Amino acid sequence: MxxxxxxxxxxxxxxxxxxxxxxxxxxxxxxxxxxxxxxxxxxxxxxxxxxxxxxxxxxxxxxxxxxxxxxxxxxxxxxxxxxxxxxxxxxxxxxxxxxxxxxxxxxxxxxxADAKPRKAPRDKPRFPSHLERVEEILEPEIPEELQGKERVEIGREESVRLDVVRARFRLIVTIRPKYAYKDPAAILQAPAPEHIVEAGLPTEALLAQVAVSKYADGLPLYRQEAIYLRDGVELGRSLMAQWMGAVGFHFEPLAAHVLARIREGERIFADETTLPTLSPGAGKTKTSWLWAYARDDRPFGGAGPPMVAYRFEESRSGDCAARHLGDYRGILQCDGYAGYRKLAGAPHSNGLHLAGCWAHLRRRFFELHANGESIVATATVEQMKLLWAVEEEVRGQPPQARLAARRVTSVDIVQALFDLWERELPRISG
CATH class of the missing domain: 1.10.287 (Helix Hairpins)
Known part of the structure; x- marks a missing residue:
């Protein structure tokens, strides 16, 4: 202005x-x-x-x-x-x-937002030791006036990123030369190696890839077919289905061995769950059942390896459990399913004892407690916490120590639970 x-x-x-x-x-x-x-x-x-x-x-x-x-x-x-x-x-x-x-x-x-200095994470993730470690060292650009000068490293910063190398297909070409000898006359050639799919295309690694993707990761064969096609490899779902049939046949002895080892244990955990399966010709799925039998002695101080066996059945009949367990004479931990009770009450079941599963029992009480629908359910869940605390303290200890702790503490807790239920039972309709 x-x-x-x-x-x-x-x-x-x-x-x-x-x-x-x-x-x-x-x-x-x-x-x-x-x-x-x-x-x-x-x-x-x-x-x-x-x-x-x-x-x-x-x-x-x-x-x-x-x-x-x-x-x-x-x-x-x-x-x-x-x-x-x-x-x-x-x-x-x-x-x-x-x-x-x-x-x-x-x-x-x-x-x-405005740029802010990056903060290092407080807890660095832990990775298994078998992962390959690839180190990349980034040297700074050295100005011309510092070229050839003496230098001392005073520190370094390290950052870790997780990388993956995508699975890739390759062809394994097996060549078996054949040699002829004149004196004495003979023809020598190395025998052909045995394969799961005789004279077939897949290696054992490819069969494992397809099987794990289908059965462990829930990736159907038709999706795997599309995935592999992106690499230009045409593997029809019917062909892979035939491969899985051969794999299942060769794994039958191993599956039977695992179940036999489980039946050697003092205790078995059993459970069954629904499994929707395709019903050919019906255009829909039907309900089948997957039976699981597990053995894990680690919480009980045992040294045996943990293992689990699965059996597929089209029904939930108690005859299935009888066929799977055979003449087992130990402790069977399970829920309240009548099929297990029938198995324990059979004439030939001398030595088979049922152990009710507290986790299954707690489940329905917890649902009512979480919804705020029952004071009795809330009291039950709170009382069961004391049982869980006892088991947490004695986990992994010898059987005698666990039995002693349960007799000292758990007996009174369980008695209080039964007193609570017996007081409330007459007030509940049939």
Missing amino acids: IERFGELPDDVDELKALALDALARVDRSETDAQALRSQTSSLTAKVEDLTQTNAAAKAEIDRLTSIIKTLHRDRFGKRSEKLGADDAEQQSFVFEEVETGLATIDARLAAK
């Missing part, structure tokens, strides 16, 4: 200096105004960008909120509103989706 002078000098040089100073002030004001307009424009663009980011984050939060409401409805809603038989798997998908959505929001907001 040009100052207003009361009196102007009469000298021409002073007038020129005064005019030049006024013009300089005008230029500076114009420059400041231009910088202010540029800064305003930059802030306006940043505000618009943040507005869009917040809108996208809000939309993502709304989507995640809807997913959580669906999960809440499945947990507490009416039976008709629940996800269905595969609710555990569906809920795992829900949690994965929520975690992914939250990470997306964090990444989007972090990209718009």
Whole structure:
């Protein structure tokens, strides 16, 4: 702004200096105004960008909120509103989706925030010792004036990232030269190596890859077919199904051996669960059953290796358990399924004792407790915590020590539970 002078000098040089100073002030004001307009424009663009980011984050939060409401409805809603038989798997998908959505929001907001120094994680992840370790040393660029100068390393920073080498196909070509001898006359050639699929294409490693993907990772053969096709390798699902049949045949002795070793133990844990299977010609699935028999003596101070055997059946009949366990004469830990009780009550079952599973018993009480539907269920769960605490203290100790601790502490806890149930039982309808 040009100052207003009361009196102007009469000298021409002073007038020129005064005019030049006024013009300089005008230029500076114009420059400041231009910088202010540029800064305003930059802030306006940043505000618009943040507005869009917040809108996208809000939309993502709304989507995640809807997913959580669906999960809440499945947990507490009416039976008709629940996800269905595969609710555990569906809920795992829900949690994965929520975690992914939250990470997306964090990444989007972090990209718009001012740069901050990265903080090292407090707890470094632990990896198994067999992983290959590849070290990359990044040397700094040395300025010209420091070339050839003596230097001393005063420290180093190390960061670890987890890498993966994708599985790749390769061809194993086995060549067996054939040699002829004249004196004495003979022809020699190395015998052909034995394979699981005789004269077949797959190596044992490929069979293991397909089997683990199908049975352990739940990856159907038609999906594996599409995955392998991305590498230009055409493996039809029917062909891989034939391979899995051969693998199952060769594994039958091993599976029988595992179950036989389990039956040698003093105690066996048994359980069964539904397994939806395809019903050929019906165009839908039917309910089959997967029976599991486990042996793990580590919590009891034993040195035997843990193992589990699975048996597939199309029914839940107690005859299945009788066929699997045979003449077993130990402790069978199980739930309250009548098929096991029938097995224990059979005439030939001398020496077979049933041990009820406290975890199965607690499950229904805990469901009522979590929903706040029963004071008795809450009291039961609280009382069972004391049992769990005793077992935590004696886990891995010799049988005599565990028995002594249970007689001293657990007996009174269990008696209190039965007293509670017997008081409430007459008040419950049949």
